[in-house]
Amino acid sequence: MTGLRVLVVGSGGREHALQLAFARDPAVAAAHVAPGNPGTWRLSQSQDSPAGPSQLPLADLDPLDGAAVVALARRLEASLVVIGPEAPLVAGLADEVRAAGLACFGPSAAAAQLEGSKQFAKEVMAEAGVPTAASFYCTTAEQVVAALDEFGPPYVVKNDGLAAGKGVLVTGDRQAARAHAADCGAVVIEEFLDGPEVSLFALTDGTSATPLLPAQDFKRAGDGGQGPNTGGMGAYTPLPWAPDNLASEVMTRVIEPTVAQMARRGTPFSGLLYAGLALTSRGLRVVEFNVRFGDPETQAILPLLETGLGEVLLAAATGRLDTLGPLAWRPGASLAVVMAAAGYPGPPRQGGRIEGPGLFEPVDGVQIVHAGTALDSAGRLVAAGGRVLDVVAGGADLQAARRRAYAAIEQLNFPTGFCRHDIAQLAAEGQIGPVAPL
Numbered sequence: 196m197t198g199l200r201v202l203v204v205g206s207g208g209r210e211h212a213l214q215l216a217f218a219r220d221p222a223v224a225a226a227h228v229a230p231g232n233p234g235t236w237r238l239s240q241s242q243d244s245p246a247g248p249s250q251l252p253l254a255d256l257d258p259l260d261g262a263a264v265v266a267l268a269r270r271l272e273a274s275l276v277v278i279g280p281e282a283p284l285v286a287g288l289a290d291e292v293r294a295a296g297l298a299c300f301g302p303s304a305a306a307a308q309l310e311g312s313k314q315f316a317k318e319v320m321a322e323a324g325v326p327t328a329a330s331f332y333c334t335t336a337e338q339v340v341a342a343l344d345e346f347g348p349p350y351v352v353k354n355d356g357l358a359a360g361k362g363v364l365v366t367g368d369r370q371a372a373r374a375h376a377a378d379c380g381a382v383v384i385e386e387f388l389d390g391p392e393v394s395l396f397a398l399t400d401g402t403s404a405t406p407l408l409p410a411q412d413f414k415r416a417g418d419g420g421q422g423p424n425t426g427g428m429g430a431y432t433p434l435p436w437a438p439d440n441l442a443s444e445v446m447t448r449v450i451e452p453t454v455a456q457m458a459r460r461g462t463p464f465s466g467l468l469y470a471g472l473a474l475t476s477r478g479l480r481v482v483e484f485n486v487r488f489g490d491p492e493t494q495a496i497l498p499l500l501e502t503g504l505g506e507v508l509l510a511a512a513t514g515r516l517d518t519l520g521p522l523a524w525r526p527g528a529s530l531a532v533v534m535a536a537a538g539y540p541g542p543p544r545q546g547g548r549i550e551g552p553g554l555f556e557p558v559d560g561v562q563i564v565h566a567g568t569a570l571d572s573a574g575r576l577v578a579a580g581g582r583v584l585d586v587v588a589g590g591a592d593l594q595a596a597r598r599r600a601y602a603a604i605e606q607l608n609f610p611t612g613f614c615r616h617d618i619a620q621l622a623a624e625g626q627i628g629p630v631a632p633l
């Protein structure tokens with residue numbers, strides 16, 4: 196396979212990280228992101244394009260408009276479409292792209308319900324015998340009260356539907372738990388899971404599956420895990436504290452039974468199955484499934500992938516994953532620190548200027564990945580979202596990667612932004628674990 200041309204649908208840090216990984220793969224002739232962001236548009240200009248780089252109508256794409264995605268893929272002569280975010284997947288974009296005869300990496304609408312509905316995911320896990328928190332599906336105040344009584348505090352109340360990483364409330368405050376349930380309408384209330392959390396991503400073509408490196412995400416907005424839940428404030432990989440059999444256990448007990456059950460139901464899952472896990476004192480439990488690359492874990496993981504991303508995602512999209520061997524990884528560690536706009540995960544402050552070295556080119560092994568950035572009318576880089584940038588650094592170990600990432604953040608001038616200062620700190624200092632047997 197040479198000369199693969201790829202269209203990545205989406206506009207965040209995950210999509211920029213995918214494009215950077217495709218750009219490192221000699222088998223990929225071009226990878227464009229639409230609607231994209233200033234980071235991906237800049238990279239597109241250096242990529243080959245049938246339309247000529249300045250002519251690319253990338254920014255105007257509506258990811259929910261299947262006909263427009265297919266038309267853009269044709270115009271770019273893309274033979275692989277990769278769908279980044281969950282909303283278009285849940286809305287059926289992958290079905291439309293495949294119906295047009297294009298290879299597509301991402302699950303069908305029916306399979307994307309694993310993320311689209313927490314209750315659907317619970318049903319599939321129950322059918323497949325996958326370990327997860329005990330839970331109740333509640334649509335009335337009476338059911339909510341009964342479920343809160345059953346489990347006791349801390350209460351875990353989850354919006355059944357998509358909520359951009361902000362639908363989950365974990366609280367000791369019963370009134371707050373009831374209020375969140377009332378705001379959401381339909382919720383899943385579940386038992387509290389202790390222990391460290393892990394994200395394991397698996398590529399699957401509906402039958403075979405292969406894991407990426409495990410990563411850890413930092414969900415809370417503030418240092419030390421304080422503050423509200425977010426989409427993720429940073430991530431690192433690999434996990435020096437995790438048991439050696441983590442990936443194999445998760446594949447055997449979570450990913451493979453889920454993939455098999457989805458096939459049995461007549462809705463095979465092809466794409467990336469993201470298992471959010473808690474390593475509890477009673478063993479491994481699934482916290483959630485997502486149906487796409489995690490953000491910001493992807494930004495940390497992909498720089499360590501040695502196997503070409505194009506070949507791998509095309510094999511998954513076309514039912515040939517079993518023809519690839521295990522993925523090859525570089526040694527060392529990698530982390531991503533999110534710079535968010537003040538106010539996030541509430542309404543973020545928009546328009547704040549961002550200046551400094553490395554905003555468009557890597558400097559000293561640090562890659563700045565664009566997530567929620569824009570160019571103002573004078574062409575200056577400004578904040579235009581909640582999570583604005585990911586500062587991604589590698590190193591021989593986590594200490595080295597952390598030093599690099601935080602040194603690069605010191606060089607940035609983004610006064611309306613903030614970050615967590617403790618991404619990967621406990622792991623780097625050897626302060627996580629030991630964990631109970633999986």
Ligand code: AMP
Pocket residue numbers: 328351353360363365385386387388389392414424471482483
């Ligand atoms: P989710 O969107 O389901 O991943 O939930 C977001 C975050 O809420 C998770 O990463 C956990 O930090 C927390 N969380 C979710 N479910 C539970 C649970 N059952 N027990 C403890 N924390 C949870």
Ligand code: GLY
Pocket residue numbers: 360412426427485488489490491492
């Ligand atoms: N990092 C969490 C997510 O992608 O949902």
